[in-house]
Amino acid sequence: MQVHNVNLPIIVTGRHVEITQAIREYAHKKIEGLHLDYPRIIEAKVILDVQGHHRQMAEIILFCANHIVIEVKSTTEDIYASIDESISKIARRMRKFKTRLLKSHRPRKDGSIRHIQEHVIHEESVHQGEQEHVTPAYVHEESYKIRPLFPDEAIVDLEISQRPFVVFHDQQNHKLAILFRRQDGDYGLIHPEDTAAQK
Secondary structure (H helix, E strand, C coil): CECCCCCCCEEEEEECCCCCHHHHHHHHHHHHCCCECCCCEEEEEEEEEECCCCCEEEEEEEEECCCCEEEEEEEECCHHHHHHHHHHHHHHHHHHHHHHHHHCCCCCCCCCEEECCCCCCCHHHCCHHHHHHCCCCCCCCCCCCCEEECHHHHHHHHHCCCCCEEEEEECCCCEEEEEEECCCCCEEEECCCCHHHHC
């Protein structure tokens, strides 16, 4: 069991806030005190962002063994409370994942990953009334690292992240793949095909 994270690299950065020694030590103490028996933490990043008195955000990203990345984010009226809440989210998420892992050492090997057939929706088939009211815009832009994973490893990644999907290089067939959680609780697996490149 990983009782204490000794000499763990922890990077604390701030947006719109000066990272004082007290805040840095508090974040270090909280992360080093995480009692995770799985997975093993390799590196941690803490991003603090203060946008007024009522929006003080703490984002924690844990880079762990076995290609596992845990990301959580909390916003409260106090930066210390936001750090505490993010730590609690990590603990809850890992307890939930461990419960699922104990039920099935290799999650979802019963074929519950469903391959979704691709459908192309042509522009003329979209209702014109809907086009008039929808204005495409970027809401949030971020970098996304595509890693080589097996499908069951991608399920692990999805279970402990806040993302609705995982994009990865499928090590079973060496193709790009997208894993997402379906409304019925199962998983969908898509292997996109670039039809334009085939022409």
